[in-house]
Amino acid sequence: EPEVTQTPSHQVTQMGQEVILRCVPISNHLYFYWYRQILGQKVEFLVSFYNNEISEKSEIFDDQFSVERPDGSNFTLKIRSTKLEDSAMYFCASSELGVTSGGDTDTQYFGPGTRLTVL
Amino acid sequence: SQQGEEDPQALSIQEGENATMNCSYKTSINNLQWYRQNSGRGLVHLILIRSNEREKHSGRLRVTLDTSKKSSSLLITASRAADTASYFCATDAFNAGGTSYGKLTFGQGTILTVHP
Numbered sequence: 150e151p152e153v154t155q156t157p158s159h160q161v162t163q164m165g166q167e168v169i170l171r172c173v174p175i176s177n178h179l180y181f182y183w184y185r186q187i188l189g190q191k192v193e194f195l196v197s198f199y200n201n202e203i204s205e206k207s208e209i210f211d212d213q214f215s216v217e218r219p220d221g222s223n224f225t226l227k228i229r230s231t232k233l234e235d236s237a238m239y240f241c242a243s244s245e246l247g248v249t250s251g252g253d254t255d256t257q258y259f260g261p262g263t264r265l266t267v268l
Numbered sequence: 269s270q271q272g273e274e275d276p277q278a279l280s281i282q283e284g285e286n287a288t289m290n291c292s293y294k295t296s297i298n299n300l301q302w303y304r305q306n307s308g309r310g311l312v313h314l315i316l317i318r319s320n321e322r323e324k325h326s327g328r329l330r331v332t333l334d335t336s337k338k339s340s341s342l343l344i345t346a347s348r349a350a351d352t353a354s355y356f357c358a359t360d361a362f363n364a365g366g367t368s369y370g371k372l373t374f375g376q377g378t379i380l381t382v383h384p
Contacts, residue, residue, distance in 0.1 A: 180370055192311070192356065192374040205369040240311060244370060255299065255360070257372060261310035 151175040153260035155241050161266045162231055170226045170263045172241030181224045182242040182257060183216065185209070192240065198224065231267045238262045274357060274375040282383050287344040289378040291357030292337075298360045298368040300333060302342050304353045305377070311356070314342070347382045354379050 154173045162168050174181050183195040197204040198216055215227045224243075228235055242257040275290045291300070302314040317324045317333045317340065324331045330343040344351055358372040 182370060182372075184372070184374075191376055192358070192372075194371045194373065197369045197371060199369075205363075205371050207371075238308075242311075255368075255370060256301065256313055256316050257370065258313055259303070259311040 153241055153243055153258050155239075155260040155263050157263060158261065159264045159266070161268065164233060164267055165230050168228050168231055168265065170228075170239050170241075170265070172224045172226070172260055173222050174224055174241065174243030175245075175258060176222070178243035178245050178258075180204075180244045180246065180255075181216075181218070182244075183226045184240045184242065184259075185237040186240065186262075187234075187237045195226070228265075231265075233267050236265055236267045238264050274355070274378045276378060277376065278379045278381070280381045280383065281347055283347060283349055285347055285382075287347050287351070287380055287382070289342045289355050289357075289380070291340045291342070291375055293340075293357075293359045293361075293373075294338060295359075295361045297335075298362055300331075300340050301358045301360070301372065302329075302331060302340075303356045303358060303374075305356065306353045314355075344380075347380075349382050349384045352380060352382045 156171045181198045184192050186192045194207050195210045196206040213229045217225050240262045241260045244255050244257045246255050273292050281287055297319050299316050299318045301316045303311040305311050315326050315331050317331050328345045333340045354377040356374050356377045358374045360368055362368050
């Protein structure tokens with residue numbers, strides 16, 4: 150069964166450094182998302198992406214964050230200057246469609262996550 | 269309360285018993301999705317129920333949706349020790365313009381422990 154994959158599984162970085170988290174969505178999916186989960190807290194939406202554009206972003210997704218689909222398979226989240234409070238598990242997700250008139254093609258499938266630790 | 273709140277926060281049962289988890293939300297939704305998360309791991313999609321559906325089944329899972337009460341429930345029948353995990357509901361709500369871009373809002377989750 151196709152899966153969303155993420156690399157690395159764990160990233161440790163120093164405060165102020167740039168990090169790039171990578172995701173490979175399911176191949177026929179058109180909508181891509183990033184979420185994060187700070188330890189012990191809710192999963193929070195960061196951004197949705199379709200047709201090489203951001204569809205929606207949350208207040209968390211400020212100028213320090215950016216997303217890119219550099220080729221036909223990868224979807225990346227970049228944090229330009231990491232802060233201690235960016236430490237979290239970051240999940241990538243993808244869906245076949247964003248909204249559907251039938252079937253469950255807007256089901257979001259999540260990757261295993263990248264645990265980011267900022268020291 | 270916030271969008272997508274689960275109840276109870278923790279549930280402890282014996283293997284073979286049924287487990288029921290509830291979720292409440294506040295705004296109009298396109299769909300509601302249930303996920304499972306084993307400790308420190310990724311989110312596994314369980315089931316999606318659309319706003320015009322009232323009940324949906326998948327194996328030992330039964331999900332109901334009451335849009336008039338803005339609530340959903342997840343029933344796991346004949347539970348197994350392997351069902352031990354956190355369970356989250358996530359709502360895909362329409363924005364002010366009546367559009368959905370797939371932004372899921374998650375609740376805090378219910379921690380289910382199934383004792384062998």
